[in-house]
Amino acid sequence: MSLLAPGAFPQATNNQAALAKQSSIIFVGTVSQVAATSFTGVPKSAQTVVVRVDSVLKKPAAVSLKKGDTVTVEVKDPAAFHEGMQATFYTEGWIFGSGVAVKELGHAAPSSPSSGDTPGAAETAEKTVGQVQSEITDQDLQRLLASCDYVVIGRITAVHPWAIPKSAGPRYRTSEHSANWQEAVLQVQAVLKGPKPKKNKMVVRFPLSRDVAWASAPKFQPGQQGIFILRRDEVSGAPTASSGGYKGDVYTCLKPGDWLPMTEEARVRSLLKNR
Amino acid sequence: MRALAGCHTRVLALTVLAVTAGTLFGRGQSPTALRSGAAPTLAKVVDLIPASLSGETNQDSEPFLAVQAANPQVMVASAFTPNPISSTGNAPVYVSEDAGNTWVLSAITPVQRMTCDITHAMSIGENHPRGDLHAGTLACAASITLDESESDDVSSSAIMNVQSSRTNVDQPFVRALAFSNVDHIYIGVNDLGQSSGRTATVDVSLDGGTTYKSFSIESRKTMGQDGPSVRPAIAPDNTVYAAFFGWRKFNGSIATSDVVVVRDDSGATGSHPFQALKDPSDKLPGRLVVKKVSIPWSNAPTLGQERIGSTLSIAVDPNNSSTVYVGWADRGRKGDIYTLHVRRSTDRGLTWSKSDLPHTTISNATNIALAVANNGTAGLLYQQLSGGRWVTHVVQSRDAFATIQDTILATVPANTPAGQFLPYLGDYDYLLAAGNEFRGVFSANNTPDRANFPQGVTYQRAADFNTRTLTDGSGNPVAISIDPFYFSVSVLP
Numbered sequence: 001m002s003l004l005a006p007g008a009f010p011q012a013t014n015n016q017a018a019l020a021k022q023s024s025i026i027f028v029g030t031v032s033q034v035a036a037t038s039f040t041g042v043p044k045s046a047q048t049v050v051v052r053v054d055s056v057l058k059k060p061a062a063v064s065l066k067k068g069d070t071v072t073v074e075v076k077d078p079a080a081f082h083e084g085m086q087a088t089f090y091t092e093g094w095i096f097g098s099g100v101a102v103k104e105l106g107h108a109a110p111s112s113p114s115s116g117d118t119p120g121a122a123e124t125a126e127k128t129v130g131q132v133q134s135e136i137t138d139q140d141l142q143r144l145l146a147s148c149d150y151v152v153i154g155r156i157t158a159v160h161p162w163a164i165p166k167s168a169g170p171r172y173r174t175s176e177h178s179a180n181w182q183e184a185v186l187q188v189q190a191v192l193k194g195p196k197p198k199k200n201k202m203v204v205r206f207p208l209s210r211d212v213a214w215a216s217a218p219k220f221q222p223g224q225q226g227i228f229i230l231r232r233d234e235v236s237g238a239p240t241a242s243s244g245g246y247k248g249d250v251y252t253c254l255k256p257g258d259w260l261p262m263t264e265e266a267r268v269r270s271l272l273k274n275r
Numbered sequence: 276m277r278a279l280a281g282c283h284t285r286v287l288a289l290t291v292l293a294v295t296a297g298t299l300f301g302r303g304q305s306p307t308a309l310r311s312g313a314a315p316t317l318a319k320v321v322d323l324i325p326a327s328l329s330g331e332t333n334q335d336s337e338p339f340l341a342v343q344a345a346n347p348q349v350m351v352a353s354a355f356t357p358n359p360i361s362s363t364g365n366a367p368v369y370v371s372e373d374a375g376n377t378w379v380l381s382a383i384t385p386v387q388r389m390t391c392d393i394t395h396a397m398s399i400g401e402n403h404p405r406g407d408l409h410a411g412t413l414a415c416a417a418s419i420t421l422d423e424s425e426s427d428d429v430s431s432s433a434i435m436n437v438q439s440s441r442t443n444v445d446q447p448f449v450r451a452l453a454f455s456n457v458d459h460i461y462i463g464v465n466d467l468g469q470s471s472g473r474t475a476t477v478d479v480s481l482d483g484g485t486t487y488k489s490f491s492i493e494s495r496k497t498m499g500q501d502g503p504s505v506r507p508a509i510a511p512d513n514t515v516y517a518a519f520f521g522w523r524k525f526n527g528s529i530a531t532s533d534v535v536v537v538r539d540d541s542g543a544t545g546s547h548p549f550q551a552l553k554d555p556s557d558k559l560p561g562r563l564v565v566k567k568v569s570i571p572w573s574n575a576p577t578l579g580q581e582r583i584g585s586t587l588s589i590a591v592d593p594n595n596s597s598t599v600y601v602g603w604a605d606r607g608r609k610g611d612i613y614t615l616h617v618r619r620s621t622d623r624g625l626t627w628s629k630s631d632l633p634h635t636t637i638s639n640a641t642n643i644a645l646a647v648a649n650n651g652t653a654g655l656l657y658q659q660l661s662g663g664r665w666v667t668h669v670v671q672s673r674d675a676f677a678t679i680q681d682t683i684l685a686t687v688p689a690n691t692p693a694g695q696f697l698p699y700l701g702d703y704d705y706l707l708a709a710g711n712e713f714r715g716v717f718s719a720n721n722t723p724d725r726a727n728f729p730q731g732v733t734y735q736r737a738a739d740f741n742t743r744t745l746t747d748g749s750g751n752p753v754a755i756s757i758d759p760f761y762f763s764v765s766v767l768p
Contacts, residue, residue: 024360024361025360039379040372040373040377041370041372041377041379041381041430042379042432043430043431043432060330060359060360061330061747062328062330062331062332062333062359062360063327063328063330063359063360064326064327064328064330064737064747064748064749065327065748066749092360092361092364093360093361093364094381094432095379095380095381095432096325096327096328096359096379096380097325097326097327097377097378097379097380098325098326098327098735099326099327100327171443171467173467173474173499173500174500174503174525174572175419175445175446175465175467175503176445176446176503176574176582176584176585176697176698176702177391177392177413177419177445178574180574209574209697210574210575210694210696211391211574211696211697212336212337212355212389212391212415212696212697213391213413213415213419215695215696215697216696
């Protein structure tokens with residue numbers, strides 16, 4: 001495939017893959033109007049063009065978008081677009097109403113008809129997006145692994161409420177957003193990242209609250225085994241613990257991907273190895 | 276596909292005028308105890324989820340609403356709605372430019388992904404006719420962070436400008452009104468950083484949000500803090516009231532609380548604001564409307580799938596600031612979980628009705644919201660658990676609720692969908708007056724069933740009312756979830 005003139009999508013397929021990773025919505029479409037919008041509620045400007053969707057390559061499940069719909073695209077360079085032009089649009093969501101409005105991150109145009117043995121833009125982009133989509137989870141996981149202090153395999157041996165020290169009292173007044181901190185004692189079986197913990201034991205502080213602020217954080221129970229992606233506690237305000245024979249730093253595990261089942265062990269090890 | 280059900284202009288089958296007096300306790304959705312006779316109210320109910328997000332299944336709870344005073348066609352609504360496409364994108368709000376008939380979702384708040392509290396107000400002091408939006412938001416981050424922010428044009432899709440920010444506060448509640456071409460903004464917050472334990476606070480900006488000053492409005496000793504809800508109310512004559520729960524004892528499950536109202540007669544422009552109203556019992560600022568009521572506190576599913584502990588509302592007559600209403604919930608009779616009450620003052624908060632106003636002792640209910648229209652009609656929005664259903668009422672009265680018009684906006688199953696987090700429906704909903712309409716928002720189960728919406732309903736998202744199913748716009752079924760609903764009803768003449 002070839003790419004549009006400079007300014008539109010200046011690099012080659014590697015960049016297309018990078019764009020695909022950044023993009024939340026990717027589709028092949030044909031420009032039907034320039035300096036226009038497709039639904040009320042989107043601010044019209046010289047940068048907005050209306051595009052009829054020919055095929056959808058990537059979108060979140062919540063978003064309704066299908067062949068034949070019209071989309072408002074806020075483009076980077078309006079001069080690069082004219083009515084009747086077909087392109088693959090790499091975009092991020094912007095405004096959602098009776099239709100979808102997106103902002104262009106980049107676009108690619110077909111160099112030849114999408115027929116015969118020569119793949120057109122749609123097929124090429126679809127292939128690239130397919131490759132990227134299977135990599136995104138790894139990419140997110142890679143990010144978590146890179147930013148954490150510890151990656152360990154272990155088993156929770158005990159869970160108890162955290163007794164908040166008096167010195168931290170003012171920080172723990174009552175609110176609907178109270179975390180209801182618990183401490184889980186983690187018996188470490190293998191360290192995949194970080195120094196070996198003392199006596200192979202760590203304390204993980206986690207919010208039991210189902211409040212909107214904490215609902216997605218992992219919750220732990222005695223006997224629970226898995227892969228723990230841990231950070232030193234910078235949240236609770238008292239980052240050390242002294243109980244049950246353990247005295248030392250406390251760790252947190254707050255994002256949905258910070259705890260993984262053992263079935264993910266090979267993937268985690270591989271990602272850590274390839275960092 | 277755009278699905279419509281009912282008609283917002285249809286006469287209300289369940290709108291009734293009560294000519295009975297006295298307290299109605301444990302009232303369900305059946306208005307059999309009431310006699311009909313009121314002029315029919317015109318009602319409109321709209322599911323806010325846009326057609327292009329028909330596949331969403333979020334728990335869009337805790338809704339709020341702002342109406343542009345200069346152009347009531349323009350409105351902003353919010354809920355616990357995440358950014359639909361990105362975990363790192365900005366949290367969105369819903370914007371309507373046609374008086375609530377249609378809404379778009381636009382990611383303009385300064386908070387990443389989803390707010391953990393958001394309220395807002397639109398005023399006209401700075402001549403931004405397309406929506407001068409002032410918002411108070413909490414970020415769902417490790418340390419709960421309050422942003423006080425502004426948008427000059429909610430239609431522009433530009434990210435709101437943060438004007439003030441701090442941590443360790445709860446439940447920002449924004450009210451704003453224009454005075455001499457400048458927006459005065461009053462944000463009730465529970466400032467948990469107040470070392471004195473007198474945490475009920477109002478953040479005041481007299482310059483459109485450029486600068487804020489915080490004023491503790493609690494003058495008495497607390498058990499270490501006040502309750503989460505701090506609610507301001509503004510009248511155009513520069514009278515500002517605020518209500519809060521003065522927590523005197525707390526054992527983890529019951530707060531022994533005063534319901535306190537403070538007042539300022541000059542828009543909080545003085546150096547010691549909110550001290551105009553003193554209680555005769557101790558001569559301290561803050562009138563004790565009721566003393567030492569027991570308020571159950573449960574941060575777990577308790578009333579249906581909803582948590583309870585802090586529902587409070589205050590409203591002032593815009594044309595007679597001597598008349599002010601306050602409503603709250605506490606533990607009612609034995610066996611009851613959570614009971615609403617409404618009281619009224621007609622002398623600027625000096626004295627209050629000795630008991631609940633008629634028809635306002637409402638059991639097993641929450642999310643109270645009060646408003647007063649230009650003609651003095653009082654409005655009361657609440658959600659009641661009744662017969663296994665969440666029933667959303669808007670009640671109007673011209674005579675302090677001695678006679679009422681009770682309009683049921685929604686009656687939906689309370690056991691579905693399963694809660695994703697708390698709050699299930701919200702720690703609050705909202706009601707306000709705009710011209711000859713009461714407008715508001717509530718959250719509810721979104722099953723497209725005409726029987727659930729007695730006034731009719733309009734869905735923007737794809738829905739099949741014959742099969743009572745949601746679809747993703749391509750015909751694939753979508754699970755039932757909690758959606759925010761906008762409504763308007765005409766004010767009693």
